[in-house]
Amino acid sequence: xxxxxxxxVTRQRIAPLLLGRRIACVETTGDxxxxxxxxxxxxxALPGRTAVALDxxxxxxxxxxxxxxxxxxxxxxxxxxxxxxxxxxxxxxxAARASLAPEAQPVFRPDSHTHLRLRFADGxxxxxxxxxxxxxxxxxxxEGEVNPRLAKLGVDALRAxxxxxxxxxxxxxxxxxxVLLDQSVIAGVGNIYADEALFLAGVxxxxxxxxxxxxxxxRIVEALHQVLRRSIETGGSSISDYLAPDGNDGGYQDxxxxxxxxxxxxxxxxxxxxxIVIGQRSAHFCARCQH
DNA sequence: ACCGCACCCTGAGCGC
DNA sequence: TGCGCTCAGGGTGCGG
Numbered sequence: 001x002x003x004x005x006x007x008x009v010t011r012q013r014i015a016p017l018l019l020g021r022r023i024a025c026v027e028t029t030g031d032x033x034x035x036x037x038x039x040x041x042x043x044x045a046l047p048g049r050t051a052v053a054l055d056x057x058x059x060x061x062x063x064x065x066x067x068x069x070x071x072x073x074x075x076x077x078x079x080x081x082x083x084x085x086x087x088x089x090x091x092x093x094x095a096a097r098a099s100l101a102p103e104a105q106p107v108f109r110p111d112s113h114t115h116l117r118l119r120f121a122d123g124x125x126x127x128x129x130x131x132x133x134x135x136x137x138x139x140x141x142x143e144g145e146v147n148p149r150l151a152k153l154g155v156d157a158l159r160a161x162x163x164x165x166x167x168x169x170x171x172x173x174x175x176x177x178x179v180l181l182d183q184s185v186i187a188g189v190g191n192i193y194a195d196e197a198l199f200l201a202g203v204x205x206x207x208x209x210x211x212x213x214x215x216x217x218x219r220i221v222e223a224l225h226q227v228l229r230r231s232i233e234t235g236g237s238s239i240s241d242y243l244a245p246d247g248n249d250g251g252y253q254d255x256x257x258x259x260x261x262x263x264x265x266x267x268x269x270x271x272x273x274x275x276i277v278i279g280q281r282s283a284h285f286c287a288r289c290q291h
Numbered sequence: 292a293c294c295g296c297a298c299c300c301t302g303a304g305c306g307c
Numbered sequence: 308t309g310c311g312c313t314c315a316g317g318g319t320g321c322g323g
Contacts, residue, residue: 033299059318076300077300077318133299133300135299135318174294178294181317183317183318190316191317280296280316
């Protein structure tokens with residue numbers, strides 16, 4: 001699932017395919033809540049525009065256009081953004097994969113889950129946004145318009161300090177895990193990195209936020225920076241659907257210490273990794289290493 | 292102001 | 308083989 005590192009890797013790899021190129025044509029699927037801006041409006045408004053910047057705010061990608069409008073993308077749970085011409089068996093359905101020669105690497109063709117396609121001049125690779133579950137989002141923000149979804153985002157997780165976080169923890173009586181996932185507190189942290197950071201910091205995910213000490217808060221922020229940076233370095237985590245824009249898996253899933261390791265041995269003490277549910281989401285922890 | 296929960300969606304994996 | 312069920316989860320919005 002795309003969290004800050006996966007979105008950042010996507011940003012870095014999509015930028016050279018996007019920046020400075022004039023959009024010639026836009027293809028979309030039909031109306032759905034995936035499109036917070038009507039797809040017909042996107043098809044009308046985007047051609048002729050050139051992207052001048054590609055930024056990331058938390059898990060949002062923000063494309064600034066030459067008319068100062070912004071095209072905003074969120075990958076949701078299963079969103080994949082990649083350049084045209086990508087070859088990857090991972091992008092095929094299980095059925096299509098099964099009928100393929102083992103070493104074949106067919107070029108991906110836009111399918112019914114490819115909701116947005118930006119096309120450029122002839123011969124320039126296009127950019128595809130695919131999202132099977134449609135939890136992702138696409139919308140346009142006019143120049144000067146304040147978008148509430150972007151406005152309420154907290155400090156980006158890579159820039160967050162314990163000075164940002166600790167005062168907020170004092171006021172919250174819910175589990176620390178819930179607060180780390182709250183994008184209005186710290187933007188960019190999702191389920192994987194929240195669990196990883198809490199494990200490294202030695203704090204149980206169910207601990208009430210208001211009972212986290214200042215020293216623990218500092219360890220949590222430090223651990224978040226460590227896991228997020230390392231994941232970006234290794235290309236992100238490909239645990240369920242995430243693929244880097246070149247169609248390949250990231251590498252961080254192999255470095256996971258706790259997430260989705262229920263029943264396996266804790267990498268620090270050898271104890272059994274436990275899984276519980278907090279706020280409708282799975283949380284993983286080691287009862288011996290986390291207090 | 293804060294908290295918990297239902298909901299949006301679809302493919303994978305399971306039991307029968 | 309194939310059906311139907313459950314599960315996964317980011318973010319929003321609701322009711323308490």
